[in-house]
Amino acid sequence: MKPYLIQVLKELALLGAINNRVEISSGELAAQIKTSQQTASRYLLELDEMGLIGRELGVKKQMIRITEEGANVLRDEYTQYQRIFELPEKIYLSGVVTSGMGEGRYYIEQKGYKIQFKEKLGFIPYPGTLNIEIKPVDRNKIRLLKKTDVIRINSFKSGDRTFGEVRCFPATINDVECVLVLPARGHYSTVLEFISPVSLREKLNLKDGDNINITVSLPREGERCYEE
Template sequence: MDYNLYNTIKILKKLSGSGNTVYISSGELAEELGVSQQTSSRFIIELADKKYIERTLQNRKQKITLLEPSLDLLYSELNQLNSILEMRQEFNLKGEIQSGLGEGKYYISQEGYMAQFLDKLGISPYPGTLNIKIFPEYENVLRRIRSADGIHIGGFKDKERTFGGVKCFSGRIDGTGAWLIFPERSNYTDIVEIISDKFLRKDLKLQDGDELNIRVALDH
């Protein structure tokens, strides 16, 4: 991404504080960026066209909201800096167990995935996923994890359809090893899917509605 656009995203995030929305005029933004008002307007228009922000005019100011691609970009940069500085990256996620739609078993059981899970993760997963709805107060932690590289599991094709790639992150639940998996090129969701070589619901005596703490490592 162009540095000027990236810097504009950073400034907008700084001004928005703990939220993702800021009310600002082109002149005020120009002053923050150290550029002309015309240039700041051009940056905003370009970011809106590329779906990094959403903007509406309100009186003499603009309401600018940072969209998912902007947040992913910022958290990705944060992860890269931590990696460069060799800072250990471990996080806690908390959420509530929910039943899925039963699709996890179908996808996890595909040979194209199973072979890569064994090769790259060192496990033959139980056929199914444990689904956790992450609590809102852990949303930024989840964004940071999702924006990291993880371990890549490549997509593939069979005779009937195409299966997309996923990325995986090592985790632990009550001392039991597990992997968080995220489909690539998917929209943001607060539902996390977890795989393990164990039947987690049975082994850990889990049921829908239980609160769960997951320790996640970005370093492998």
């Protein structure tokens, strides 16, 4: 979808072309979007061919109406802006199922973690984590999570070693509820670990390489903290 066509569609929508036909000549549209009449005419032809607008050409002007499909294009844009400005409650990620090397399992089996999971999450996790590899660029979204404070699992000592603090976020994978577990310290990884009372791999019938969609819930506004 060409960006300039979205802009034109938006302009038509602002004139009311979503719920009504709108009377506008290519010259008028051109003035509105500050381009030439010829270009405006071409835009309308393109939008028409793509089925995003409908036109009734009269002898003089034309009546234009945005189609359902065209309205959907704009609605999608609107949704994106809402995600930007409406201090989102969720972030959206997609990723691929991978196999870790069983370290996730080793960690969550530690008594010091298990007690806290039971207390703060209300369940003892199935012994094993579901590892999801996300796109490197989406680590920026994880960055946001690291600054928030949802459910905090404290660090503890066991024998000679220390197990670090981790943070938990209510999440869904393909609409199944689970919990994202992030180490509070350390470098950003492209692999996320999820836990649940039951085996997510079985419940979701997943195998390595499967694509899945993730949503992660963010805490309420007041608890949010940003840089600087």
